Amino acid sequence: MTAVTPDSFVDDRLAKRNALLLALAQALGGASASIVIATGPLAGYMMLEEDKSLATLPVSAMVLGTAFGTIPAGMIMRRFGRRAGFMGAALLGVLSGLLASYAMFRDEFLLFSLALCMGGLAGAFVQQYRFAAADTASDAFKPKAISWVLAGGVLAGIVGPQTVIATKDLFEPILFAGTYLAQAGLALVAFCLLAFIRIPIPPRQTHAQAGGRPLRQIMAQPRFIVAAACGICSYALMSLVMTATPLAMIACGLSENDAALGIQWHVLAMFGPSFFTGNLIARFGKERIVSIGLALLAGCSIVALMGVELAHFWTALVLLGLGWNFGFIGATAMLTDTYRPEERNLVQATNDFLVFGFVATASFSSGALLNVFGWGTVNVLVFPFVLLCLGLLGWLVVAERKAVTTA
Template sequence: MTENVQSFVDDRLAKRNAVLLALAQALGGASASIVIATGPLVGYMMLEADKSLATLPVSTMVLGTAFGTIPAGMIMRRFGRRVGFMGAALVAVFAGLLASFSVFQDQFYLFALACCLSGLAGAFVQQYRFAAADTASNAFKSKAISWVLAGGVLAGVVGPQAVILTKDLFDPILFAGTYLAQAGLALIAFVLVAFIRIPRPPRISHAQAGGRPLGQIMSQPRFLVAVACGICSYALMSLVMTATPLAMIACGLSETDAALGIQWHVLAMFGPSFFTGNLIGRFGKERIVSVGLALLAACSVVALMGVELTHFWTALVLLGLGWNFGFIGATAMLTDTYRPEERNLVQAVNDFLVFGFVAAASFSSGALLNFFGWDTVNMLVFPFVVLCLALIGWLVLAERKAVTTV
């Protein structure tokens, strides 16, 4: 059976694909947590003069994901999910090898390029959850997505544990072995995605589908608020998360402490996904986004209370929970703004905007930490949280007024 046939519903095939993609997510998705946990530390060690660029590797990874979102969709529409995923896994293998080589050679910008390639491959990994639902019935789609999200939870464990087990493999060259391990994990993911079978849907343009002009969609108040909340939830999380490993090391904690902190953070990011949808259904999208924003603020409150290990780990867990509620809730709000035929275009535009701002946040994180300190990084969270809460309040009041007027 080839991928050139039209889409069809087959839950047996969907279950098989979901299991493979969940395992691939656990391995291939670990690249992001590896770069997050070690990228700033590697950058700090390589840079002799301007330490403010230490977070550039994480920023280039996020930029790679941002710029890869639209090409990923185009490639998979043209060649199918399997070809796209296999090609991306090979890019991830090469990125890991290049990163390890650059660490051995002490080449900072080459290392940043390798992280960018990891992010590019990560743009395809972001599509795993959608691919799992491609052949699923309506009754099984949510379960298929949940299985892949479970792989995301495992990725949060696999990545940091790979760091802990391999960081001293080529002592005294710290983390060189970690990126070889990243390449190995991506190679296993390549083997897994080679066995998925997903039919490729017929190609159809946005105009043929009868979609509205993009400007009309983007001018909706709900679209603007949803994108703003999505950007703030993700960008604020990135701002604090990227600076945290550096801040922990500066406060006398170890690389293992930092890696375990990132592990708990990623678990907090993805773990609640199994019930966040139920909470949204019960309490509403706007309330869940508001709770997520409040948790982001709580993260900064805890971080400002002290610099002990418990402060950093607690803050990272709150940061992950805040991202989960804020970003997933904002994504759910976004789904109210487009028609089925407009879905791919609007999702791509949203992801491009979100990851663009996330890259800017992660890049500025290092400079802010270097020049102004850890407290300033956390203080910056509060005005953006207040702004987004105000936007949500304005939207709710405006929509209520529109209903009563009608």
């Protein structure tokens, strides 16, 4: 790939091509994540003989792997480029699926969790797809490029759960062993697709140029603080409720297929709006779309607290996905306003480290909260964090308007 100056990075034709390829890769990476979400807690529950509150540990291990992988992912791609980093991570995803399947055959809970942690490391690179799509995009096209990539999750919402349903009994009586072999195959296809992306590598700069502003200065910006907080809450609250849902559904007498189909509707709701979320952001503003997303997250908990029938679970999961889409994409778009081109890798990696650190905590806590306090408590915890983020958004809007007035 040819080195270019940051000014020549802007190329919407290239950005559209990359966004389409990354959307397809996102479909496969997202399918792997939905497979883990739908099966990880159930597999953990089956493997554990005593403390069932640890059943969500495999999903938490995946998220923790993503959190720990974010900063190394940024450093690797800054040194070797986006394509090399993405392709290497896809191979790690193949290894993760193979090891998880082996762990299922051996009935080894810790090895299974380790395999999903490796998948999480690969997922740290997948999370950078949305930023990579914006690398060569103009300011006007950036929100659309981000939403295009996340729209690839619509296909993931079908591929992942249907893969679970089709392969969960492939090696009966060892449930889900075939599913993780299929996950390895999906990662291998993603590897082939990623070979075709083209994102120019910036030339080497002086130390001062390459570093940009100090990270502390960037993070002190009110807009960074609010964008990071809203991104964290949108993703962590979604993870808290989503991770507990399959276990809650089984506990209420519903089947594994009901749980898998519920996750399918959830993932479709997560990524389906991405076809037009970018347009909504351009028309109504980032802050307003984030606010709508937070309100939908609260709506999810309201529905979940109304009953434990299949319709309640599925409706809540759809609202949860919609809330994540508006909240997280809006917060991501807000974040792109806070850094310069030479600062992007460090800031993006730092943001994702914060987001997935909290997401890991939420997913791990969900199992214990469900086991000890029940499904209602899991949902009630959503409300105070939604109110906090809405307050921060209101504060930011007022502060920026005052800054414009006094300028």
